[in-house]
Amino acid sequence: MTPGTINNCPHCGKLFLKSVRDICPDCYKEIEAEYQQCYKFMRKKESRSCTIMELSEATRVSISQITRFILEGRLQIMDHPNLSYACKSCGASIRTGVMCENCRKEFSKQLTQLSEDEERKAAQKDGQGASHLYRVEKEL
Ligand SMILES: [Zn+2]
Numbered sequence: 001m002t003p004g005t006i007n008n009c010p011h012c013g014k015l016f017l018k019s020v021r022d023i024c025p026d027c028y029k030e031i032e033a034e035y036q037q038c039y040k041f042m043r044k045k046e047s048r049s050c051t052i053m054e055l056s057e058a059t060r061v062s063i064s065q066i067t068r069f070i071l072e073g074r075l076q077i078m079d080h081p082n083l084s085y086a087c088k089s090c091g092a093s094i095r096t097g098v099m100c101e102n103c104r105k106e107f108s109k110q111l112t113q114l115s116e117d118e119e120r121k122a123a124q125k126d127g128q129g130a131s132h133l134y135r136v137e138k139e140l
């Protein structure tokens with residue numbers, strides 16, 4: 001994408017001049033501030049036993065945003081045994097990846113089917129999307 005194009009911010013919907021970031025400067029600042037809030041709270045000893053709900057309440061950061069921070073690897077939850085987030089697919093509590101074990105199995109089954117279909121159809125678009133998702137999941 002060429003820098004300097006006018007874009008809608010996916011966060012607030014405002015038009016902004018797109019440069020390095022995908023979101024507008026206001027949202028960027030806001031999200032950074034939210035991240036700092038979470039980070040600071042999680043560094044406290046007494047937060048060790050907190051759940052994602054408690055973290056959200058204490059920081060006033062939405063659960064979905066906290067989940068995003070965790071998935072991005074910005075917030076580490078190893079030291080927080082009660083911190084978990086929802087499986088993207090079924091909502092079960094998980095601590096790694098974007099999906100729970102069951103959904104992952106189901107998903108890879110679908111992926112295999114998909115790639116078999118794809119080979120037959122050689123329709124590129126969906127295949128790329130799926131392999132991208134798969135890659136994301138593996139990294140997490
Ligand atoms: Zn914005």
Ligand SMILES: [Zn+2]
Binds near residue numbers: 091092103104
């Ligand atoms: Zn699931």
